[in-house]
Amino acid sequence: MWLKRLLRIGRKRETVYRKRGVENQFAMHNSQCTIKDLLYLLEQHALATDTPIVDKETADFLYRLVAEKKPKHILEIGTAIGYSGIVMLSAVEKTFLTTIDKNPRRIEDAADNFAKAGFADRVEMIFIDAVEFLEKNTQKFDFIFLDAAKMQYPKMLPLLKKAILQGGTVVADNVLNLKHSNFNQKILPKMEEFCDMLKADKDMNTEFLELGDGLSVSIMK
Numbered sequence: 681m682w683l684k685r686l687l688r689i690g691r692k693r694e695t696v697y698r699k700r701g702v703e704n705q706f707a708m709h710n711s712q713c714t715i716k717d718l719l720y721l722l723e724q725h726a727l728a729t730d731t732p733i734v735d736k737e738t739a740d741f742l743y744r745l746v747a748e749k750k751p752k753h754i755l756e757i758g759t760a761i762g763y764s765g766i767v768m769l770s771a772v773e774k775t776f777l778t779t780i781d782k783n784p785r786r787i788e789d790a791a792d793n794f795a796k797a798g799f800a801d802r803v804e805m806i807f808i809d810a811v812e813f814l815e816k817n818t819q820k821f822d823f824i825f826l827d828a829a830k831m832q833y834p835k836m837l838p839l840l841k842k843a844i845l846q847g848g849t850v851v852a853d854n855v856l857n858l859k860h861s862n863f864n865q866k867i868l869p870k871m872e873e874f875c876d877m878l879k880a881d882k883d884m885n886t887e888f889l890e891l892g893d894g895l896s897v898s899i900m901k
C-alpha cells in the first residue's frame with residue numbers, strides 16, 4: 681500500500697514541478713551541467729546506441745524510493761552506463777553505491793558518467809559476473825537494485841537474501857509484462873519462477889508494480 685502511495689505522491693510532485701516551471705529537481709552545486717541535464721544526455725545516448733537503461737517511470741520511482749529509504753550502502757547489479765546509479769545517488773546525499781557489470785566497456789563509460797555527475801567518490805564499480813560476485817560477496821547492503829542477468833534471477837534470490845540487511849529493500853526490474861517486450865522469450869519462465877519464489881518467500885514481503893516491464897519490491901523482514 682505504501683508503495684502505491686509513493687507512486688501517487690511522485691505523480692503529483694511532477695505536475696507541481698511542471699506547473700511551477702521548476703526544471704531542475706537534481707540541481708548540482710558548483711556546476712553548469714545539472715544532474716537532470718546529464719540524465720537527459722544519457723537517455724539520448726542510450727537510445728542512439730541501443731544501450732538498455734531503466735525507463736523514465738522506473739527511474740523516477742527508484743529516485744523516490746531511495747529518497748524515502750535513505751540507504752547507506754546500495755548494491756546495483758547491472759551498471760550499464762551508470763544511468764540508474766546516478767539516479768539513486770542523486771536521491772540521498774550520503775548513500776554509497778557498489779555497482780557491478782560484466783561488460784568492461786560499459787564500466788568505463790559509467791566511470792566517466794559518475795565523474796561528470798560529481799559522484800566518483802561515492803561509487804565503487806566492479807567488473808564481474810553477477811552470480812560470481814554474489815557467491816563471493818561477504819558485504820551487507822540495505823538496498824539492492826537487480827537489473828542484470830535476467831535468466832539468473834531465480835538462482836540469485838538466495839544469494840541476494842544473504843546480502844541484504846534486515847529491513848533492507850530489494851528491487852528487481854523486468855519481472856512482469858515481458859510477453860510484449862523485446863526480451864528473449866526464454867526469460868519468461870525464469871521470471872515467472874522468480875515471481876513465484878518471491879510470493880512464497882516468508883522472509884520477505886514483496887509487492888509487484890506495473891511500472892515499465894514490471895518491478896518487484898521486497899522488504900527483508
Ligand SMILES: C[S@@+](CC[C@H](N)C(=O)[O-])C[C@H]1O[C@@H](n2cnc3c(N)ncnc32)[C@H](O)[C@@H]1O
Pocket residue numbers: 732733734757758759760761762763764765780781782783786808809810811827828829830
Ligand atoms: C539493463 S542493463 C542495466 C541498466 C542500468 N541498471 C541502468 O538502468 O542504467 C543490464 C546490464 O547488465 C549487464 N549484465 C548482463 N548480464 C550480466 C551478468 N551475468 N553479470 C553482470 N552484469 C551483467 C549488461 O552488461 C548490462 O550493462
